Amino acid sequence: DSGVTQTPKHLITATGQRVTLRCSPRSGDLSVYWYQQSLDQGLQFLIQYYNGEERAKGNILERFSAQQFPDLHSELNLSSLELGDSALYFCASSVGDNWGVNTEAFFGQGTRLTVV
Amino acid sequence: AQSVSQHNHHVILSEAASLELGCNYSYGGTVNLFWYVQYPGQHLQLLLKYFSGDPLVKGIKGFEAEFIKSKFSFNLRKPSVQWSDTAEYFCAVRDTGNQFYFGTGTSLTVIP
Numbered sequence: 001d002s003g004v005t006q007t008p009k010h011l012i013t014a015t016g017q018r019v020t021l022r023c024s025p026r027s028g029d030l031s032v033y034w035y036q037q038s039l040d041q042g043l044q045f046l047i048q049y050y051n052g053e054e055r056a057k058g059n060i061l062e063r064f065s066a067q068q069f070p071d072l073h074s075e076l077n078l079s080s081l082e083l084g085d086s087a088l089y090f091c092a093s094s095v096g097d098n099w100g101v102n103t104e105a106f107f108g109q110g111t112r113l114t115v116v
Numbered sequence: 117a118q119s120v121s122q123h124n125h126h127v128i129l130s131e132a133a134s135l136e137l138g139c140n141y142s143y144g145g146t147v148n149l150f151w152y153v154q155y156p157g158q159h160l161q162l163l164l165k166y167f168s169g170d171p172l173v174k175g176i177k178g179f180e181a182e183f184i185k186s187k188f189s190f191n192l193r194k195p196s197v198q199w200s201d202t203a204e205y206f207c208a209v210r211d212t213g214n215q216f217y218f219g220t221g222t223s224l225t226v227i228p
Contacts, residue, residue: 031214035218042221043160043220043221045216045217055214056213090159092160092216094216102148103210104150104162105208105210107159107160107161108159109159110159
């Protein structure tokens, strides 16, 4: 168990709908990362938050947004869903933003999103 | 931004064969290096990591990796694979901005 919790584990929804994926980082971790994993594109970095602030953006569509709350949990909002958004969405956390701290990223179990 | 290249997309080996998976990252400077493993239906788990010091690092389940700074490489090795090593393997680089960059992954299938 990595200590990173993601809910829900599975989500099936229709095209055009909006969903929210939730992530609780490991206790003490301030950085949260979101990744999308699909068969054809591998593991794609979407966005990073550090202590409530957006820190970096990757290949995140404008239809997607995220935030990190004061209690450090994070939500990824996916709207106007398309069939191609079907994928496994992973959240990861790490201890912080200080290069002086050696750290790895710890991954949650993922949310499998199926858009029908 | 870094890019991470994993040269082997799909590797098929028989049990007891030796394994080497290639990983290169795009530019120098101070980095941390990782290999993660994803077993079927599971999340990514850390296999091993390099922060500093001895460039030959040992991880769990008999895996090891060697950091060669001059080649920007961090190849993963295992002398004798087992059926249970069947999984997807990801190389990752953490830069000084605390960003983690992942390769596209290598799918390893071990045939009993």
